[in-house]
Amino acid sequence: MxxxxxxxxxxxxxxxxxxxxxxxxxxxxxxxxxxxxxxxxxxxxxxxxxxxxxxxxxxxxxxxxxxxxxxxxxxxLRWRPGALALLRAIRAAGVPTALVTSSGRPLVEVALETLGRDSFDAVVCGDEVTSAKPHPEPYLTAARLLGVPIGRCVAIEDSPSGVASALAAGAAVLAVPAEVPIAPADGVHQLESLTAADLELLAALLGESPA
The missing domain is CATH 1.10.150 (DNA polymerase; domain 1)
Incomplete structure (x- = not known):
């Protein structure tokens, strides 16, 4: 988030x-x-x-x-470049989507007024898991709630902690650094902005073709 x-x-x-x-x-x-x-x-x-x-x-x-x-x-609260357009495209395509954040539920409830409560099929907050990022539990929890194998999930992250969590869980990772740099790593595709991301890219990260 x-x-x-x-x-x-x-x-x-x-x-x-x-x-x-x-x-x-x-x-x-x-x-x-x-x-x-x-x-x-x-x-x-x-x-x-x-x-x-x-x-x-x-x-x-x-x-x-x-x-x-x-x-x-x-x-x-303001959207990051390209984030709203990508989220809308994902939702329009019927792709199950989860918000996985280290922020606590009270703060997330306020943020959802901007993000849209119907933008996500599941929301996993930092105060609702036993182990927060960089532990894999948040992303494993999200995949379970979505009913999707973690290996068929793409995590979009901006921080080293979030990338580590998603990688440890077994998700494909799209990293878009915001405030701190993210070191190159196997299984992590980096972009400067979500304006360059689309459904074709997300499918490619999973080795698939978009539906």
Whole structure:
């Protein structure tokens, strides 16, 4: 979701840097990059360590971030280039589609007002799995909910954590880096933008022809 479908990483950046300032510090660029695509608990540990305040309660920090990001999502959520057109084409073709995100359900519910609740047959949130990305559980869960073998799924990701999760699950991967670079890897096709993606490409990643 974040950075792949919607240009929300910049909103997370605002909230995280505001919290760092609230704690009397400044979030480093390296720490911010390390947070991209991770679960909230991991991001809060990175933030606290970066500020030299590891003793802080990650639940308290997470609650602050979630409240602030909800405000930002309601007013500033924008589609990534090519994302809406590709999603519409996929839905028009009748392809089963799942949203697999590290964000929690309350935030996703707000985002779905922009994304469209009928855009996905299944939604897997970061607070609804035992192990978040880069663990394979989120994508395996999505494939199970769709009733589709994971080997016939294409995961579209923007972060190293998300790519690792999809690869470990056994999906084909289309990577479209947003905020951080993604290292080349077997089984990962990279594009600069989803404006260059279409149904033919997704089928090709599975070694198939589009229906």
């Amino acid at each position: 974040d950075g792949t479908l919607v240009d929300s990483e910049k909103l997370w950046d605002v909230a995280l840097r505001e919290l760092a300032a609230e704690y009397g510090g400044t979030l480093s660029d390296d720490a911010r990059r390390a947070m991209v695509g991770t679960a909230m608990a991991t991001s809060m540990r990175i933030l606290h360590d970066d500020l030299g305040q590891p003793e802080r309660d990650p639940l308290v920090s997470a609650a602050w971030i979630e409240a602030r990001i909800l405000e930002l999502f309601r007013t500033g």
